[in-house]
Amino acid sequence: MAHVAFGKVEDYDEEKILSVIEKLFSLTGIDRNFKPGERILLKPNVLAPRKAEMGITTNPQFVSATVKFLRTLGLEVIVSDSPGGAGTKSMFAMKETGIYDAAVNAGAKVVPIEKFGIKTFKSDGGAKIHISKIIYDVDGIVNLPKLKTHSLTLLTLAVKNCYGLVPGFMKTRYHFYYPTPRKFSWLLSEIYERVRDKIRAVILDGIVAMEGNGPSAGDLRKLGLIGISDDCAAIDDALEKLLGLDKPSPVIKELKKRKLVPDYKVSWLNGEETKIHDFAIPSNWKMRLIPSFLGTLANRLIQIYPVVDESLCTGCGECASSCPANAINISSNGLPKFDYKRCIRCLCCHEICPSKAIKLKRTFLTRFV
Ligand code: SF4
Ligand code: SF4
Structure with a gap:
């Protein structure tokens, strides 16, 4: 059974975030998924080269706290992601967001995803799926999504964050081939199926979330939430319930069809259980x-x-x-x-x-x- 756990922190204070992450790992035992000396890819959401205060990307202090925690487990940490938009270089985006400095100062190496090349998979239906070979350069992945709404998939959480493993302009091209929520959710599930065995943990940045017309033009909303899990689909399903969606998103529907949402239990750090009301979804x-x-x-x-x-x-x-x-x-x-x-x-x-x-x-x- 998978495990999802939530804790609260009022702001992006690195020490406080680190303390909550430590408690969540100790509560769930997810640290047992790692062995000292392993090489781990930390995969934040670096949608675009925007400043941290815009709330579009995983916050740099959140990245820094996570790197520090993973280093205490004796892990080698590399940080990488493929930003959206044609021609945006990953290192440029990492630097603009503040993630580069935060990660390096905390003891990680930031690497350009472009240098790893592409592996092409064929789906059962014959579609070609391109994924960065960076997933073969590491022993495991820690997924670091930002909690936001999304005009095509309703929300962008842990499974959607795996889309950043598709390199370069293909990310944009796929929108042409898979333009509807249902088709795009099918694509996300295909990608997720190919990387899920590598994912050891999800640590979700929901301290300041984005509601409304996300993933970049929505409204920031302080939720003070940190979530962790050993399974991306489990934490996404738990979050949709926590946010009070009246129906599952098309991503969760597709994952359920493929039996990729496992049974899971939800825990909260002592006395911190909370409900989220009136979370605004995209107007479209x-x-x-x-x-x-x-x-x-x-x-x-x-x-x-x-x-x-x-x-x-x-x-x-x-x-x-x-x-x-x-x-x-x-x-x-x-x-x-x-x-x-x-x-x-x-x-x-x-x-x-x-x-x-x-x-x-x-x-x-x-x-x-
Ligand atoms: S609409 Fe936005 S992205 Fe397009 S040219 Fe104007 S500022 Fe640039
Ligand atoms: S296809 Fe339409 S909605 Fe999509 S990027 Fe082009 S103009 Fe915008």
Whole structure:
């Protein structure tokens, strides 16, 4: 049986985080999953090169506390991730987020994921899945997700964080091939199945979470939560219940179909059990779930689509270079122009824009959904 445990801490004070992590490991016994001398990949969420206070990435103090804890187990720790967006170098993103300095000062090595090459798997249906060979360079993985909402998968937690093991531009391309929540959840489950045996522990950063229109343009919400588990699907399922979702996300549905959500028990550090009320999900979520059998007309009439807020746009062009459908051109006035015939509504542009300049607009009929 898997074990999920939660503890509370009021802010990103490294010493306090370290103390809670120590207690959670001691409560669950998950430290028995490690042997001194092993080489462990610490995989934070480094979605984009943004400052820690934006709450888009795993917090650097959280990374630092985790590295220090793993070092006490006698482990060699390397830190790596593949950021979203076309052409964003992983080391640049690590430095911008503050994770590079935090990890190195705590005794880890930060390595560029690009240098490890790619292993290609074939799914049963024949789809090609590309995963970084970094997973073969280590004995195990410690997954360090950030608790956030996500406009395509509802939430981004431990299983979704494994998507960062897909290197480079393939991450963006997959949005073109798997544009709906159901298809993308299928892809996430395929990736997860190929890496889950390597994952020794999940340590979730839910101290400041993101609700609303995550994973990058939502609202920060202080939950003060740290979660750990020996199983990604178990902690994701437990978190969905803790957040009070009325239905499981498409990711959990797909994982359950594949029997990848094990039985698990949930523990809390003494007296810290808490309930989370009114956690805001993405505003587009109901539209996302309109079944395809309703046809293209319904999908066209009941739709959410990206528009640019010209007052916020800096003309950096990141949205255009990250669009998997080539549906954005930067016009001569420096602003993005959308080709809605090509747009597949993946909302990668909304996710990647560093200025929160891409807003989600709804068609008139969406108010009746
Ligand atoms: S919308 Fe955002 S990503 Fe696109 S050009 Fe403007 S600032 Fe850059
Ligand atoms: S314009 Fe935005 S939502 Fe549309 S396909 Fe491109 S990245 Fe996705």
